[in-house]
Amino acid sequence: MLHYARIWLASARYSITRTLMFRGDFxxxxxxxxxxxxxxxxxIAVIYEHTESIAxxxxxxxxxxxxxxxxxxxxxxxxxxxxxxxxxxxxxxGSFDFFLAQPGNVMFxxxxxxxxxxxxxxxxxxxxxxxxxxxQLGLEPGAxxxxxxxxxxxxxxxxHYSILVLSISIAFWLTxxxxxxxxxxxxxxxxxxxxxxxxGLVTRWLFVYALPVVVVSNTPAKTLISGFDWRLGLWLxxxxxxxxxxxxxxxxxGLRRYASASS
Amino acid sequence: MFAxxxxxxxxxxxxxxxxxxxxxxxxxxxxxxxxxxVILWGAASEGxxxxxxxxxxxxxxxxxxxxxxxxxxxxxxxxxxxxxxxRNGLINxxxxxxxxxxxxxxxxxxxxxxxxxxxxxxxxxxxxPFLRQYxxxxxxxxxxxxxxxxxxMSAMIQFSIAYCFGMLTFWFLEIQGFVILxxxxxxxxxxxxxxxxxxxxxxxxxxxxxxxxYQMYFPAAIFTGRITExxxxxxxxxxxxxWVILLLLVNHALWTRGLRRHTAVGG
Numbered sequence: 001m002l003h004y005a006r007i008w009l010a011s012a013r014y015s016i017t018r019t020l021m022f023r024g025d026f027x028x029x030x031x032x033x034x035x036x037x038x039x040x041x042x043x044i045a046v047i048y049e050h051t052e053s054i055a056x057x058x059x060x061x062x063x064x065x066x067x068x069x070x071x072x073x074x075x076x077x078x079x080x081x082x083x084x085x086x087x088x089x090x091x092x093x094g095s096f097d098f099f100l101a102q103p104g105n106v107m108f109x110x111x112x113x114x115x116x117x118x119x120x121x122x123x124x125x126x127x128x129x130x131x132x133x134x135x136q137l138g139l140e141p142g143a144x145x146x147x148x149x150x151x152x153x154x155x156x157x158x159x160h161y162s163i164l165v166l167s168i169s170i171a172f173w174l175t176x177x178x179x180x181x182x183x184x185x186x187x188x189x190x191x192x193x194x195x196x197x198x199x200g201l202v203t204r205w206l207f208v209y210a211l212p213v214v215v216v217s218n219t220p221a222k223t224l225i226s227g228f229d230w231r232l233g234l235w236l237x238x239x240x241x242x243x244x245x246x247x248x249x250x251x252x253x254g255l256r257r258y259a260s261a262s263s
Numbered sequence: 264m265f266a267x268x269x270x271x272x273x274x275x276x277x278x279x280x281x282x283x284x285x286x287x288x289x290x291x292x293x294x295x296x297x298x299x300x301v302i303l304w305g306a307a308s309e310g311x312x313x314x315x316x317x318x319x320x321x322x323x324x325x326x327x328x329x330x331x332x333x334x335x336x337x338x339x340x341x342x343x344x345x346x347x348x349x350r351n352g353l354i355n356x357x358x359x360x361x362x363x364x365x366x367x368x369x370x371x372x373x374x375x376x377x378x379x380x381x382x383x384x385x386x387x388x389x390x391x392p393f394l395r396q397y398x399x400x401x402x403x404x405x406x407x408x409x410x411x412x413x414x415x416m417s418a419m420i421q422f423s424i425a426y427c428f429g430m431l432t433f434w435f436l437e438i439q440g441f442v443i444l445x446x447x448x449x450x451x452x453x454x455x456x457x458x459x460x461x462x463x464x465x466x467x468x469x470x471x472x473x474x475x476x477y478q479m480y481f482p483a484a485i486f487t488g489r490i491t492e493x494x495x496x497x498x499x500x501x502x503x504x505x506w507v508i509l510l511l512l513v514n515h516a517l518w519t520r521g522l523r524r525h526t527a528v529g530g
Contacts, residue, residue, distance in 0.1 A: 028440035035447035043456040047307050050315045050461060055306035186295045193299065197306035203298070 007104055008112055015115035030118035033077070034125065037070050040192060041129065055197035060136040061225055062194070067129035069191045069217035072156040074126050076164070078119035079157075083111045084164050091171040094260050107251050111165060134224060141224050148228045152220035155240040159216050162240075162247035163187070169247075172254030191217040212239045267362055268370045275374030286334070286379040290386040293330050297390070300326045301397070315461040317489065320399035325458050325487045327394065331387070332483055333455075335380035336418035338425035341372055345429025346438050349525070358522070365426065365514060372422050401488035409496050413482040416503045420478050423510035430514070433521030454480030460489055474510070477503040 019026050044066055048059040057065065087110050090096040099110045134141065141149070164184055190207050195218040198204040208214045212235075219232045279286075301323060308319040317325075345368060348354050357364045387394070428445070431438050450456055452475035459470055459480050470476050481499050484490040490499070 025437075025440065028444065032440060032443045032447065035444060039447050039451050039456060042451060046457050046461050047303075047314075049463065051307045051311065053309075054303070055309065182289075182292060186292050189296060189299045193302055194306070197302050199305075203302070 004104060004108060011113050012115050016117060019117045026118050030121050033119060033122045037122065037126065040066055040070065055194045057194045060133045064130060064133035064224060065194060065217055065221040066192050067126055067133055068221045071123060071126040071130060072153055072160060072216060073188055074119050074123035075157045076160045078116050078123055080111055080161055082114040082116055084168050088168045088171045091258065096258065097260050106255060107248060139224060145223060149220050149223050152223055152233065152236060155236045156216040156220065158240040159212055159243050162243035165247040166250055169250050169254045172257050187211065187213050190214055194218065268366050271367050271370040272374045275371035276378065279375045279378040283382060286382045287385055290383045294386050294390050297326065297330060320397050321487065322458065323397040324399045325483060325489065328483045328486050329455060329479065331383055332479060334383035335376055336414060336421055338421045341422065341425040342428040342438065342442050345426060346432040349432040368426065369422060406485055406488055410482050410485040413485055413503065416507050417478055417482050419507045420474055420510060423514055426514050427517060430517035430521050433524050449475050449478055452476060453478045454483065458489060472502065474506045477506055
């Protein structure tokens, strides 16, 4: 464990040094993410100019939900995105060899190599949006509630991470996984919707349970709004464990197929 | 004179047909986006007959129109292609031949959009049994006749903006940051997140003077009957045409100035 913590710290130090070298890039990308978060919040604000509720959710409850979804996404982007995204390309080009020769678990080495400090800075802003919504709603969550919220967000990050690793692992079989990361973004759109808006049996089953993108953001948000729901919480924790297990399995299966590439 | 651009167009057509699956898959994924739209706006208009003066069906029809327009007139990755050609030195060959780079690129853009635009109907046709209940297009011909010129000018604005970003490669090594930043503006002010008439009046009035409004929202709003007054349409045409001309001038200026900085190496 300590060994991995040390490796991770070394990668983090490297990523931060790199960011300090390309400060302009850092500002542009931090700004890009900030704008995209604003786009999502603005849409909510505009819709609530014309209606009082979306599937029973009031304006600030919805902002709390969107803020939570953005927070999970920022963490994923900040800690894993660049590494996983590059993994797809490396598998194709054969540069993936590099990770096989490193002193540690291949999946860990390949998916945690690069941090994106610009996303991590924006995760503070997403957290501020959540705090703001909590204030506006007049909620006063206790320490246990906040701890459970953080735990649920962590489960959410694990689920997103696993789904992303799964989709990029396709590259082991198809060689080209280009554009597959687009699917991930399409799915995250669903995570900004309240669970109660999924009316049809099929959509509810598909997006709420089969692909847990909706529960991922709804469970933590609901924890702050109306208290922790044990059934949903346990479901989310089980889903996190299940998806992570599946990702590890598929990744290792894919690894066996990896045949490197000659130039 | 035009024969050479016709060839470029044909080559573009073939080149893009190679990626037909890519476009089709993108089209299918847009259906997920459409599902989000239906769920979100459906939930927002629950228990109401209208949202900002339009029924739920009109709003969803607007988003479907937007989707079709996106595949017909949006610039997808033209900016990156141009950027790559500048970086790789591929543009050098255009400097030596009697061919206008802008016209060449435009011909390829038209070919590409023809392919992707027609392909988007494939997923839409498959989803039609589900979507049919939401369709609420205007019943008379006028909106369609008025919409086509707006659509063509929108395509010009889309392409010119992408071309401008491509030209920035003469000054900056990486343009991705600029492109995605501007995409955030286009997404909101072009009406892709919500129909712009839902904005507070002052914001809508400001948006009407910006190019983003004419990139996507203007033709979509005419086609779906959100803008019906002839005077409003004519005023829109005038502002849109002004933006087309301005952007073309900027394109030309960036090209001539960029070339002064450009160094062609090797053969």
